[in-house]
Amino acid sequence: MTPSSTPVASATAPNLDDEFKTRPTNVQRTRNVLHRYPVISPALVLICAVIIFGLINDRFYTPQNLSLIAQQVAVVGSLAVGQTLIILTAGIDLSVGAVMVMSALVTGQTAVNHGVxxxxxxxxxxxxxxxxxxxxxxxxxxxxLPPFIVTLGTLNIFLALSLLYSGGSAVRGSDMPALLTWTGVGLSLGPFRITTGVILMILIYVVIGYALAKTAWGRHVYAVGDDLDAARLSGISVNRVLLSVYVVAGFVMALAAWIQIGRTNAASPNVAGDLNLDSITAVVIGGTSLFGGRGMIWGTLLGALIVGVFRNGLSLAGFDALYQTLAVGVLIIVAVALDQWIRKGRK
Structure with a gap:
């Protein structure tokens, strides 16, 4: 060995310490996977919830009960689509339930009381x-204005307008035209029985999912939510995108109102008690970040199913409705904490 061979070998030899430091840990790999595929978390939660509630009560797995869950999820799941669009832009809408109620009352009152x-x-x-x-x-x-403040104010405005327009009374039963209650028509799929409202909800997810994934509008929505200033500098009309998101979300909430009329066979001002909380819960559990720019619409559907499964499973287990609301609140905190953990790892 020549004297010069030693430094050459040491210069080219890999530094194992540096390689070990740069190698991602299992925790980092997990964060990366959850960031790339945000639907994994809600899918695992849904599977675990279904298994646990099925073990607690055998009736949970009956076709009748599973069909009931699907029908219950139809309204919340539809509202959660509109909520997802707004949260993707780093906003939040506290008025989704009020908009749904107002749309339902105008539809029902106009058809029944005014003969339209x-x-x-x-x-x-x-x-x-x-x-x-x-x-x-x-x-x-x-x-x-901040979306939180805006929708907190319009929540009260829309509810007040709904009560003033309807006089606080509901339109019920045989007075409703068949078209308005069409979303409550039952369809048999083997032992399962769903409604046309469930199918309409799925169609909403298909259309909005395609728009977000395959159109320029969808890419702009994600860009605005991820970094508003960067989106503006890249030539995106930020205000136009945001305005379109709120209008599309309002249309989806009106569709949810139609589904609600069919489900309850009524247009009532007293149906939106937990819908705001449940819609936000479905979106956050579904993997959409409250900070915008990250999430998938199909994750929201899983989140809505989780909310429905928890409420139904706790009810079958004999828990009071207050405990159902408590469980939904805990789910929100856990989902937001998980989102923070994932974002911190990416940073």
């Missing part, structure tokens, strides 16, 4: 939902 053609009444409900979304969007984009 059911098609026109249904369209008027859609216009009310889109108008409410447009109003929220104008406050956010033009007046630069």
């Amino acid at each position: 053609n059911p098609v026109v009444a249904l369209i008027s409900g859609f216009l009310v939902g889109m108008g409410a979304g447009l109003l929220n969007g104008i406050f956010v984009t033009r007046l630069k």
Whole structure:
């Protein structure tokens, strides 16, 4: 060995300490996977919940009960689609339930009390939902108000307008035209029985999922939520995107109102008690970040199913409705903590 061979060998030899330091740990790998595939977490939670509640009560697995869960999820799941769009832009909508109630009441009251053609009444409900979304969007984009404050205010405004318009009374039963209750028509799939409202909810997910994944509008929504200033500098019309998101969300809430009318066979001002909380829970559990820019619409569907499974499973287990609400609140905190953990790892 020549004297010069030693330094050459030491210069080219790999530094094992540095390689060990840069190698990702199992925790980091887990964070990376959960960041890339946000639906993994809600899928695991849903599977565990179904297994646990099935072990607690055998009736949980019956086709009748599973069909009931699907029907219960239809309204919350539809509202959660609109909530997802807004949260993807780093906003939040506390008025989703109020918009749904207002759209349902306008649709029902217009058709029954004013004798308007059911098609026109249904369209008027859609216009009310889109108008409410447009109003929220104008406050956010033009007046630069925080979405939380805006929707907290319009929550009370829309509920008050609904009560004033309807006089606090509901439209029920045989007075409702068949078109308005069509979403409550049952369909048999083997031993399972679902409603057309469930199918409509799934169609909403398919359409919005395609729009987010395959269109320029969807890419702009993610870009605005991820970094608003960077999106503006890249040439995206940020205000236009935000305004469109709130209008589309309002339309989806009006569809949820139609599903609600079919499910309860009524348009009532007293149906939105837990819907705001449940819709936010479904979105957050589904892997959509409250800070915007990350999430998948199908994760929201899993989140809505988790909410439905928890409420139904706890009810079958004999727990009071207050414990169901408690469980939903715990799910929100756990989901947000998990999201923070994932984001911290990526940073």
